Amino acid sequence: xxxxxxxxxxxxxxxxxxxxxxxxxxxxxxxxxxxxxxxxxxxxxxxxxxxxxxxxxxxxxxxxxxxxxxxxxxxxxxxxxxxxxxxxxxxxxxxxxxxxxxxxxxxxxxxxxxxxxxxxxxxxxxxxxxxxxxxxxxxxxxxxxxxxxxxxxxxxxxxxxxxxxxxxxxxxxxxxxxxxxxxxxxxxxxxxxxxxxxxxxxxxxxxxxxxxxxxxxxxxxxxxxxxxxxxxxxxxxxxxxxxxxxxxxxxxxxxxxxxxxxxxxxxxxxxxxxxxxxxxxxxxxxxxxxxxxxxxxxxxxxxxxxxxxxxxxxxxxxxxxxxxxxxxxxxxxxxxxxxxxxxxxxxxxxxxxxxxxxxxxxxxxxxxxxx
Numbered sequence: 001x002x003x004x005x006x007x008x009x010x011x012x013x014x015x016x017x018x019x020x021x022x023x024x025x026x027x028x029x030x031x032x033x034x035x036x037x038x039x040x041x042x043x044x045x046x047x048x049x050x051x052x053x054x055x056x057x058x059x060x061x062x063x064x065x066x067x068x069x070x071x072x073x074x075x076x077x078x079x080x081x082x083x084x085x086x087x088x089x090x091x092x093x094x095x096x097x098x099x100x101x102x103x104x105x106x107x108x109x110x111x112x113x114x115x116x117x118x119x120x121x122x123x124x125x126x127x128x129x130x131x132x133x134x135x136x137x138x139x140x141x142x143x144x145x146x147x148x149x150x151x152x153x154x155x156x157x158x159x160x161x162x163x164x165x166x167x168x169x170x171x172x173x174x175x176x177x178x179x180x181x182x183x184x185x186x187x188x189x190x191x192x193x194x195x196x197x198x199x200x201x202x203x204x205x206x207x208x209x210x211x212x213x214x215x216x217x218x219x220x221x222x223x224x225x226x227x228x229x230x231x232x233x234x235x236x237x238x239x240x241x242x243x244x245x246x247x248x249x250x251x252x253x254x255x256x257x258x259x260x261x262x263x264x265x266x267x268x269x270x271x272x273x274x275x276x277x278x279x280x281x282x283x284x285x286x287x288x289x290x291x292x293x294x295x296x297x298x299x300x301x302x303x304x305x306x307x308x309x310x311x312x313x314x315x316x317x318x319x320x321x322x323x324x325x326x327x328x329x330x331x332x333x334x335x336x337x338x339x340x341x342x343x344x345x346x347x348x349x350x351x352x353x354x355x356x357x358x359x360x361x362x363x364x365x366x367x368x369x370x371x
Contacts, residue, residue, distance in 0.1 A: 042114055049111050056103045064096040067276055070157045088275060155277045160203045163216075168195040168343050170365010172222050174351060177358050185241055190225030190252070193345075193363040201265065209280035212265040214289060220259055220328075222347075222361045226251040232302055237323050239352040248306040255351065255361075257328045259295030284338050287370065293345070294329040325349045330361075336370040343367035 068089055075085040172193040173186050197218025204211040226232070230241040231251045244251065267287030269280045304316040332345035343365055350358040 046111055046114055049107050049114075053104055053107055056107070057100055060096045060100045060103075064092055067092045067096075070276060073157070091275075157277050159277075159279065161200055163198065163200045164369045166195065166197045166199050166216065166218060166367065166369035168365055168367040169193070170343065170363055172224065172361060172363045174224060174359040175346075175362050185227055185230065187225040187227050190250075192223050193361075193365065194221045195219070195367075197261075199261075199369055203280065209269040209271070209282075210266065214263040214265050214291070215261065217258065217260050217295075218293070220257040221254060222257070222363065223252055223254045226253060231304055232322060234321055234323060237354060239323055239355060244304065244306065246306045246308060248304060250303070250305040252303045253322075254301050254303070255297055255324055256299040256301075257295055258298050259293040259328055261291060261293035261332060263289035263291030263332070263334070265289040282370070286337050288333070288335045289341075290331075290333040292329065292331045294327070297324050297326055297328050300324045323352050323354065325351065325353045334367055334370075336367075339368060339370045341367040341370050 071080075071085050071088045071092070074080045075082065080088070170193060171188065172191045173181060173184055173188060175181065176184065195218050197216055199214055199216035201212050201214045203209050204213060226241065229244055229248050229251075231244045231248070232239055232253055233242045265287055266289070267282065268285050269282045270285070272279045272281060300320055300322045302316075302318045302322070304314075304318070306314055306316075308314050327349060328347065329349055330345055330347040332343070334341035334343045336342070343363075345361075345363045347361040350360055352359070
């Protein structure tokens with residue numbers, strides 16, 4: 001029995017040592033070879049990069065041609081001398097030659113990177129653009145980029161038109177024929193206006209920025225907060241204020257207009273001059289504008305909030321049928337410093353048409369779109 005046990009122990013130890021040895025052995029991992037498709041895709045990408053070298057040279061030649069045309073224009077306008085023009089052309093040629101050399105070097109480095117690595121490894125590290133020296137669409141002395149990019153074009157020499165978003169907010173009320181504003185049936189604090197739109201600003205004179213034309217489109221919301229438990233009622237086209245049968249918390253009347261304003265803007269500006277472009281800026285400058293607007297009324301709404309006899313809170317929204325003027329037009333102006341202006345607008349059209357007593361919206365507030 002002891003002999004059998006001894007042999008079993010020896011056998012178990014032998015098997016255990018074999019298993020441990022097997023676990024400690026390093027199994028070589030076979031490196032996967034690139035597929036034919038991967039090799040083909042990489043070669044296609046390399047061919048594209050090789051072909052892009054000619055595009056780079058053509059882009060820089062075209063950009064140089066545009067720069068020389070701008071220099072010749074300045075020479076023709078007698079803004080620079082012939083000697084200055086010649087120096088500018090030489091500098092432009094040197095810059096473009098340096099750009100070609102740098103961009104071709106970048107392409108060669110990318111090709112070398114592709115040859116050493118797989119296309120997947122490259123794509124994982126080039127999912128962005130790194131640009132040094134400016135943004136797309138602007139001409140710079142030097143630039144570096146990684147990844148895909150659009151063609152860089154020289155900056156426009158003279159940009160006479162700029163655009164901006166307009167936002168205005170403030171107080172609103174109504175001028176009523178034969179009645180002082182102090183006796184208005186509309187609350188001063190609760191009545192307001194909001195305007196949101198887009199504007200373009202164009203310099204009028206070629207060599208001066210003293211006068212600009214500002215134009216665009218805006219949505220205007222004019223709100224009247226009605227006092228003394230009254231609300232608007234349409235009696236066969238006659239719009240009048242009557243007492244509401246319940247005690248109201250709020251009664252508000254709102255018109256929505258789509259208008260197209262035009263302003264003539266005056267004021268000083270700073271001129272920024274560079275070799276290949278110039279700009280006028282009114283940033284942090286005093287300016288004022290005067291003009292007007294015309295458009296259409298696209299909606300009217302009366303909101304009445306009250307508590308009924310059972311103590312339930314009721315909110316009524318009564319749309320349309322208030323005989324409001326279809327055409328909207330008026331005068332407006334602003335005084336500004338920097339990007340903020342004091343803004344005033346006054347409707348020349350009555351709020352309600354064909355009325356015995358006419359009333360017109362007037363608004364005063366802040367406007368943000370001045371730079």
